[in-house]
Amino acid sequence: MGDVRAISNHGWLRRPISRLAASYIRLVYRSGDWRTINGEVPDWFWDRGKPFLTAFWHGRLLMMPCCWRQGVPNRVLVSEHGEGPLITDLIGHFGLGNVRGSTTEGGATAVRTMVKAIKRGACATITPDGPHGPAMRAAEGIISVARMSGVPILPISFSAVNCVRLKGWDRLVLPRLFTRGVIIWGRPIHVRRRASRDEVRAARDALEFQLRAITAQADRICGQSAPVAPEPLPEIWDRPFGQELPIAQEALIGQDSPLAQED
Numbered sequence: 001m002g003d004v005r006a007i008s009n010h011g012w013l014r015r016p017i018s019r020l021a022a023s024y025i026r027l028v029y030r031s032g033d034w035r036t037i038n039g040e041v042p043d044w045f046w047d048r049g050k051p052f053l054t055a056f057w058h059g060r061l062l063m064m065p066c067c068w069r070q071g072v073p074n075r076v077l078v079s080e081h082g083e084g085p086l087i088t089d090l091i092g093h094f095g096l097g098n099v100r101g102s103t104t105e106g107g108a109t110a111v112r113t114m115v116k117a118i119k120r121g122a123c124a125t126i127t128p129d130g131p132h133g134p135a136m137r138a139a140e141g142i143i144s145v146a147r148m149s150g151v152p153i154l155p156i157s158f159s160a161v162n163c164v165r166l167k168g169w170d171r172l173v174l175p176r177l178f179t180r181g182v183i184i185w186g187r188p189i190h191v192r193r194r195a196s197r198d199e200v201r202a203a204r205d206a207l208e209f210q211l212r213a214i215t216a217q218a219d220r221i222c223g224q225s226a227p228v229a230p231e232p233l234p235e236i237w238d239r240p241f242g243q244e245l246p247i248a249q250e251a252l253i254g255q256d257s258p259l260a261q262e263d
Contacts, residue, residue: 018089022065029066031178032160036067038185042154046072051123052188053146053153055138057211058130059170061087063158065094067183073122075099075114079131097122102131102141111145118149128207133169136215136230138208143200146191153203155186155210159218169231182221186210 045052046069054074056064068074075097078084088098099117101110114124126145128138146153159182160175175181187210191203212230 014086014089018086019093021090022093025062025065028175028177028179029063032175033180034063034066034183035181036183036185039183041185041188042069045154049121050151051118051121051149052151053118053142053149054123054125054156055128055142055153055207055211056125056156057136057170057215058127058133059135059165059172060157060159060215061127062172062174063160063181063183064125064156065091065096067156067158068094068096070095073097073117074125075117075122076125077101077110077114077127082131084131096125099124111141111148114145115149118145118151124149128211129170134231135170136208136212138204138211140200140204142207143191143203146189146203147193147195147200150193152188152190153207154188155207155214156183157186157211157215157218158183159215159222159224161222163222163224180222182218184214184218186214 042052044050054064076087076091076099078088078091078098078100079102080100084100088100091098097117099110099113101113114126118124124145126142128142129135142153159173160179161181162176162179164174164176166172166174189203189206189210192199195203
């Protein structure tokens with residue numbers, strides 16, 4: 001992490017490295033055999049010009065720029081510290097915008113900025129376990145943005161047959177060239193503007209449940225025999241996981257979304 005911060009803080013070093021990283025990600029995608037599952041879900045929104053929020057685990061961020069439809073505006077929430085400047089430069093090579101800040105650390109300004117961007121027609125992206133973890137545990141910041149903006153959250157994840165898992169807190173997945181891989185979109189999660197505290201927590205549970213499920217599914221498809229397990233919950237989150245999931249999965253699927261009538 002210290003090396004990444006050193007690179008991120010020096011523009012003369014950060015800019016060429018971000019270009020190399022972007023080139024590598026494109027080459028991984030173009031040289032490999034990648035397939036998408038449930039791609040009709042984002043297509044439904046893109047084809048109708050309907051904005052939405054995208055959510056993926058921090059450890060699965062590398063291939064996400066290749067999942068996005070070109071020409072559709074997307075504002076990605078990026079930390080102001082650590083690797084934030086490097087990620088900002090990197091996603092810029094894919095035509096993605098950014099909002100600097102956090103939804104958890106005094107991030108009211110960042111939340112307002114994202115909501116304004118969404119109301120102007122842009123999509124937005126948040127890693128619900130970023131920027132510092134715990135890994136694969138969703139914080140409620142993205143739920144607040146969904147509630148205030150009135151748009152659904154679409155979970156997404158990926159895995160690869162030939163990849164390296166780095167040793168950082170997020171166990172970042174780094175696919176190798178010429179690998180086979182899979183990208184999986186989840187079900188839309190809607191949050192009412194006047195959602196109660198219980199509904200907000202239910203939506204958070206539903207998002208975490210889906211992200212964990214599609215990540216495990218992607219790992220199984222790619223033959224990853226030891227999927228990364230979520231970190232233990234902090235003490236303040238120590239409660240039975242998923243106790244409100246039946247409410248979340250039944251009540252938070254929008255009536256006009258492409259999967260509303262699936263069940």
